[in-house]
Amino acid sequence: MTKPKIIWFRRDLRLADQAAIVAAAASNGPVIPVYILDDETPKHRVMGGASRWWLHRSLEELEACLQAVGSRLILRQGPAAEQLAEIVKFTGADEVHALHHYEPWWRNAERALTKTLSGEARLVLHDGNYLLPPGTVTTGAGTPFKIYTPFWKALRVHMPPAEALPSPESLAAPDVWPDSDRLEDWNLMPTKPDWAASFGDHWQPGTAGADANLEAFVDKAAQYDEGRNLPSEELVSRLSPHLHFGEISPATIWNKLAGQGTKVETYLKELVWRDYAQNVIDQFPQYGGESYREKMRALPWRDMRDDTVKADFKAWCEGKTGYPIVDAGMRELWATGWMHNRVRMIAASFLIKHLLIDWREGEKWFWDTLVDADFASNSVNWQWVSGTGVDSNMFVRIMAPLSQSEKFNAGDYIRQWVPELADVGDPYIHDPEEFGCKPRDYPRKIIGHREGRARALDAYAQVK
Template identity: 65%
Template sequence: MTRPALVWLRRDLRLADQAAFAEAASAGPVIPVFVLDDETPKHRKMGGASRWWLHHSLASLDADLRKIGSRLVLRRGVAAEVLADLARETDAAAIHCLHHYEPWWRNAEKALKTALPEGCSLEKHHGNYLMPPGSVTTGSGQPYKIYTPFWRALAQHMPPAKPLPAPKALDAPKAWPDSDDLADWKLLPTKPDWATGFASEWTPGEAGAADRVDAFLAKAKHYEDRRNLPSIEGTSRLSPHLHFGEISPATVWHATIEAGGSVETFLKELVWRDYGQNVIAQYPDYGKANARDAFDDFPWRDPSDAQVKAEIEAWEQGRTGYPLVDAGMRQLWATGWMHNRVRMVAASFLIKHLLVDWRVGERWFWDTLVDADYGSNATNWQWTSGSGVDSNMFVRIMAPLTQSEKFDAAGYIREWVPELASLSDKEIHDPEAAGKFVKGYPKKIIGHKQARERALAAHATTKS
């Protein structure tokens, strides 16, 4: 019998437009494998919300595989070691996978290549992004650091290749290796179960991703007008499906390109995801290190200080006294997701109103977002703080009260801050200024003018 091939799955949990499956299937029997790696040194462990999604996505993929004569093998441990051992156990001829660009996965790929038994090769394929990070370069052959020219250059190579169909069948190996039981991984929260609201918001898996695309198609042409309005469902909500690879970006591109209207604005957001990977390919520590050295000496407030700690907790729990910020943080806790415009406002508030290091917020989002993507998360936080290679200037300080009114967030606030629901559209953005002190809702933890002046004074002490 032909020797089997392993398909190593990570953030590519789909059958359609999945080059690793396509190549492995063309050669013989296929053994799909997912390794939960919480042990490799320097590996960034998935946050709690991502683990909830992962559980359901793996269950969905296993069900899809069983429909075509296959199944998903689950193992836990150091990925390179587990896969090398599994290759020996199954006498695998090759391990197929999609390229991943997070620094820990690049290290794991290198380690695996040297650990494989003789006669087994590591075959890496593209497909997680519109174009491989680093492949779009300037005239001098250097990777782009700034988004706008990156978008213009990448757009010259679009559209991407037509998506590959899902295999109708996968040949099974002579004998299936042992697999962990998914429930034993305890990816789902129990004591307490803080994810009770997730299931009503999300359907992880390839079918859920396809349904989300279908639902977005009718709205895609209005994307420019509606994406910044949190009270209207104008965004695609595809980010967690894309993050876990339940749908390829090429599939999304081809599905939406003919929508007309302002769909190009949406496609630019899809390219922003590529841009984030392009950045971390150049700066592997982007999630924990300032890109601009001047910010290394920025006078952030000490998060271990009791007052600062209390303010960070108020931000995390949606108790800042700024309704739009609070609505966003409560939506995040309840659903594992936050509207993109509100993410910007909430991040800016932590950094500039509370003067807290962006890395504190980046790690909170990493733990609480179902779409917690290393490249996108780090790029967004460094953009907001002004410390990134391509970023907003620190001195441009978002006014959350103005943002709330400008983007008509009254309905959004009523949904997520129900104690304010009785206030009028005019009052709800800033109850204090309207003289409305609602029982149970906190006063502002700092005034906007005071916060702005403090932030500018702190920035003036640096060379940034």
């Protein structure tokens, strides 16, 4: 009799284009899908609150999809290596199939599992979370790329990716299923207070939501080059959380859009940036907690133990800085678990340069509040803005949030997310304090643009 195969789901919560499922099902024997909530192996990188909300909804849909093909999802909580070894022992499985993951904690879990299985079964890892596996796109000298542009050019040669693997029509069930937790008992959904109450108005986690967002984006993709900078317009893909949780593969997105020609190249470059970010953390696993540029590690950030600095950080988190575009973005983040791409850069730059607060404080806040909080993308993007990364913007390039707001027509976006300013017209809404039309219940600027810029440049001069 063919021994059972285990599918270990992590950030790959789909049935379509899922190499681990295809390989596990190929034996025609029993297949046991497993998801393990492992809050111990990641240590300080435990999944944030917004991601946990998304995970709950996504696992609900994955369970329904598995039931439709005659299977189910086994849920366990604890160290992944220990839980999988226990399931292997109970079921007699001889293989654990999973997609490659490159975050440091998942690599640790894979090594621990191989050691724990100790010959009882083998861990079989497959590609599928990225367009190409990290380390396969290299320079002429055979070394990994550090800079994005040559990485993009080298990866582009290998595109398009292979066509998506089909979903299984059925999965054979074992005679006896191992014990499973109840999803409700994991308490992934916030209750008191339910700060995610409005998330469901904006998102449909799972593969059906991913497919719907992709279909909606197809007709807008040619406008993405300009549209990605216009927060008042619905011209971005909103696929990032679906990609992060693996509800859709990047190959599926590429092959759906690439036929539209050069008009969609800007978006495809963003898709490749995701691969690039993963390549960075594959080379530098500590990237999420340490500035890459050595001289920038000495930058004199303001001290977070100081009450004034704490108050400034709190104002930034709550969207009460007195800078409408920044406040709109931070409030959108709190209400939806997501923020428009252009506004993310403006808000991040404001924290780092106007407030001179360490980029890692912002990265930690995004890690907890974003539904698409991705270790690689989050780390690389924050270090790009802060000028501390391997390939990054220069620290001295300081975004002017007020002029950025006007340049990219953010008026309607601000009115949506900052209701105190709903009755302020253009161009006054971008800087109501300057025009003398600031509503009484909207805060004054916590620092002037020139003052913040001068302080940032002075700090940089100390490490230049």
